[in-house]
Amino acid sequence: MMTKKQINSLEIVFRILAGVVGCIFLVLGIGFLTLPEVFANGFFVEPARAVGVNSLRGDFGALFLGMSFFGLLGTLTRHRRLLFVPIVFLVIVVAGRITSLIVDDVPNVVADSIVAELIFITILGLSVVASSAKTETPDHGMSLGEYFNYKLVAGIAVVIILIAGVFMARKQIGMKMLAVIAAEFTQKDVIGDLPDGLHVGLAGAGAPLPDAKRAGPCTFVIAGKNFFVVDAGPGSIRQLELMKLRLGDIKAVLLTHFHSDHIAGLGELMLKRWAGEARPDPLPIIGPKGVDTVVQGFNLAYSLDAGYRVAHHGSTTTPPTGAGGVAMPFDFSAGTRDVVVIDDGGVKVTAFLVDHRPVKPAVGYRFAYKGRSVVISGDTLPCESLRRQAAGVDLLLHEAMQPAMVRTLGQLIRSSGRNNVADISRDILNYHTFTEEAARIADSAGVGHLVLNHLLPPLPVTALNSAFLGEAEKYYSGPITVGADGMLFSMPAGSSRIIKKWLL
Amino acid sequence: MKKKKLIITILIIVVVAGLGTWFGMPALLGAMGFHPEYEGQRYMLPEGKALIICTSHDRLGEGGKKTGVFGSEFTAPYYEFTDGRMAVDVASIQGGQIPIDPMSFKWFLKSEYDERYLSDPELQEKVEHSLLIDGIDFTRYNIIYLAGGWGAAYDLGFSEVLGRKITEAYAAGRVVGGVCHGPLGLLLVRDKNGQPLVKGRRLTAVTNKQVEELGITMTPQHPERELRAAGAKFESETAFRDMFANHTVVDGRIVTGQNQNAGSEVANKMMMAAGGTRR
Structure with missing residues (x-):
């Protein structure tokens, strides 16, 4: 048995630690109340529009301030049992996180959060235990008067003053934050930080229908230090920038076909690459027959804009020769279904014909670099021809549509009287690949990892993912990832590993 | 008190037995081989067209029980063709409403394809207002599929129009076939030499054994009997009850399935025979 003295000192230690926990929650609570977006970023929470910010201030703020309130009250008064309030909250939080770990496709960083929460629970729990070991007699009933004493009033006053202070200093805080955020964007060298190998990222995993998590089709491939972009769907160029990639470094863009949802971002991409690094050469745009028409049109549409830029920034910053793009069409010789379009510095890119009739030609691409390979459908x-090209590749990025979901959506649209949209949703069933079919292709081609993109219908919440996969997992035993913007698949040279990361 | 306990016990037993039957019965039938899930290679024929032909006969004998086409024998191929990106039309011997065997959609018998049909207004509409075969040019279709069911024993094998139309389609290089009583529709079909098409050809259909086991022998035609009599090389599988057997035969452009279990497999093999690609 410990002596009374030991118990007393132990109790004080835990009391202080519990107080620290309470203070951490206080800071987080005040943080969410005053600077919700900054703290949300730290918690990887993306506020959905203004209402989301409101919930961050309200709900997140309340969670932490509530835990802090009871934590500090329990520490500062002798009613240590009040610490059970934050303990219960934390236990529920941990349970929620573990559920998410099982159910959702989340990166391992959440493991750190769980460890931190378990430590908090332990500290608070031990503090309660130590205090009950110290006082032989249990707590008797609480009287309101005991709580609402001058200490509490003073404490609340301090908190209010702190909150008011942050609000009053919000201009200064804003300027400081700009520097922090800008530094992250300007100094980060995403490509330089990657190991030598083949890397495939999703900047647009969506299809024509709007999806909050997915811009229009756009995939980037980094082979060694060579930066390629495949397709430029609407909204995807901003995703590339948010992923902190330097668009001035782009070597070439490759187009799979000329549907609007695959080319809408081309003008923006040409401009950003040109102005990003004072490129004296126009953006090479590689594609099957027809690419010249597309590039010609974009160049024409952006010619006035290019003129303004040169007039405003001068020809050193924006060299006139670098504006726009240059079409680099390729063709298939009679009887063949594939052609090598890039073979340079260890990077080999093969284009192959796919079946997207009535869209002709439509192609997929196979990238190979230092023994690693990816096929983009x-x-x-x-x-x-895709099955042949995909034989044994590390990664297969295949378009996917869940017909049952698209049909249900079509019926709902038809019952709302929008027959034209319903007809279109029926027609698309005929020229895309079903999720289960993509899985069977991955299986028969023996690929290492199947990533699905060009998702139809949109999957704005992860709860839809397993319905989207349907029976796919029955047909392909390897890993299947439902693509979302921000994902990066790294395939280091000289290894067979595929490492999944998030750049958003 | 004792009475209460007894009531609760009985209630629990009823619930457990009910749930057991509800889930167990279809699972048991499935395990025995009824409506097996098709796990073979699937095919597609984008921009292709398929024609499904059903019976128009709705009674077993004079004033007998209601019958017609067996549900899964048209739903399974319809959805396999549709998923194979084909356009599918549904026709019948007399056109209009197609009678469906009321047993088809019993809860312990219906297949996943039947479920899909029951919530699909488009196919329901096609069944309600099926095309009359007389006005259809069969050569416009890549695939002519004959659905079975007891009703088919009364009209498919007797329709001169059907025989002539399939003769034209086969001569034009189309794929023909069907399951269960459906192959009866091939009896009046001729090859290019004017000989009966089925003569000397390998095919399958519902067996005499299955007809006898189910005790429905009053129909005018029994597929195994008629096809053998017409000179076909008849093949089949057997099981302790033939309704659990499954067999499919591909002989050139003639694709047949033994019974209701073969709908999805026959549809896929027809697409394969019609030059379809793997999907």
């Missing part, structure tokens, strides 16, 4: 039905 483009838009297609299940297709034999």
Whole structure:
């Protein structure tokens, strides 16, 4: 048995630690109340519009301030049992996180949060235990008067003053934060930080229908230090920038076909690459027959803009020769279904015909670098030439549509009287690959990892993912990832590993 | 008190037995081989067209029980063709409403394809207002599929129109076939030499054994009997009850399935025979 003295000192230690926990929650609570977006970023929470910010201030603020209130009250008064309030909250939080770990496709960083929460629970719990060991007699009933004493009033006053202070200093805080955020964007060298190998990122995993998590089709491939972009869907160029990639470094853009949802971002991409690094050469745009028409049109549409830029920034900053893009069409020789379009510095890119009729030509691409490889399907039905190209690749990025979901959506649209949209949703069933079919292709081609993109219908919440996969997991035993913007798949040279990261 | 306990016990037993039957019965039938899930290679024929032909006969004998086409024998191929990106039309011997065997959609018998049909207004509409075969040019279709069911024993094998139309389609290089009583529709079909198409050809259909086991022998035609009599090389599988057997035969452009279990497999093999690609 410990002596009374030991118990007393132990009790004080835990009391202080519990107080520290209470203070951490206080800081987080005040933080969410005053600077919700900053703290949300730290918690990887993306506020959905203004209402989201409101919830961050309200709900997140209340959670932490509530835990802090009872934590500090329990520490400062002799009613240590009040610490059970934050303990219960924390236990529920941990349970929620573990559920998410099982159910959702989350990166391992949440493990750190769970460890921190378990430590908090332990500290608070031990503090209660130590205090009950110290006082032989249990707590008798609480009287309101005991709580609402001058200490509490003073404490609340301090908190209010702190909150008011942050609000009053918000201009200064804003300027400081700009520097912090800008530094992250300007100094980060995403490509330089990657190991030598083949890396595939999703900047647009969506399809024509709007999806909050997915811009229009756009995939980037980094082979060694060579930066390629495949397709430029609407909204995807901003995703590339938010992923902190330097668009001035782009070597070439490759187009799979000329549907609007695959080319809408081209003008923005040409401009950002040109102005990003004072490029004296226009952006090479590689594609099958027809790419010249597309590039010609974009160049024409952006010619006035290019003129303004040169007039405003001068020809050193924006060299006139670098404006726009240059079409680099390729063709298939008679009887062949594939052609090598890049073979340079260890990077080999093969284009192959896929089946997206009536869209002709439509192609997919196979990238190979130092023994690692990826096939990007483009838009297609299940297709034999793709199966051949995908044989044994590390990563297969295949378009996918869940027909049952699209049909249900179509019926709902039809019952709302929008027959034209319903007809379109029925027609698309005929020229995309079903999720289960993509899985069977991955299985018969023996690929290492199947990533699904060009998702139809949109999957704005992860709860839809397993319905989207349907029976896919029955047909392919390897890992299947439902693509979302921000994902990066790293395949280091000289290894067989595929490491999944998030750049958003 | 004792009475209360007894009531609760009985209630629990009823609930457990009910749930056991509800889930167990379809699972048991499935395990025995009824409506097996098709796990083979699937095919597609984008921009292709398929024609499904059903019976128009709705009674077993004079004033007998209601019958017609067996549900899964048209739903399974319809959805396999549709998922194979084909456009599918539904026709019948007399056109209009197609009678469906009331047993088809019993809770312990219905397949996943039947479920899909029951919530699909588009196919329901096609069944309600099926096309009359007389006005259809069969050569416009890549695939002619004949659904079975007891009703088919009364009209498919007797329709001169059907025989002539399939003769034209086969001569034009189309794929023909069907399951269960459906292959009866091939009896009046001729090859390019004017000989009966089925003569000397390998095919399957519902067996005499299954007809006898189910005790429905009053129909005018029994597929195994008629096809053998017409000179076909008849093949089949057997099980302790033939309704649990499954067999499919591909002989060139003639694709047949033994019974209701073969709908999805026959549809996929027809697409394969019609030059379809893997999906």
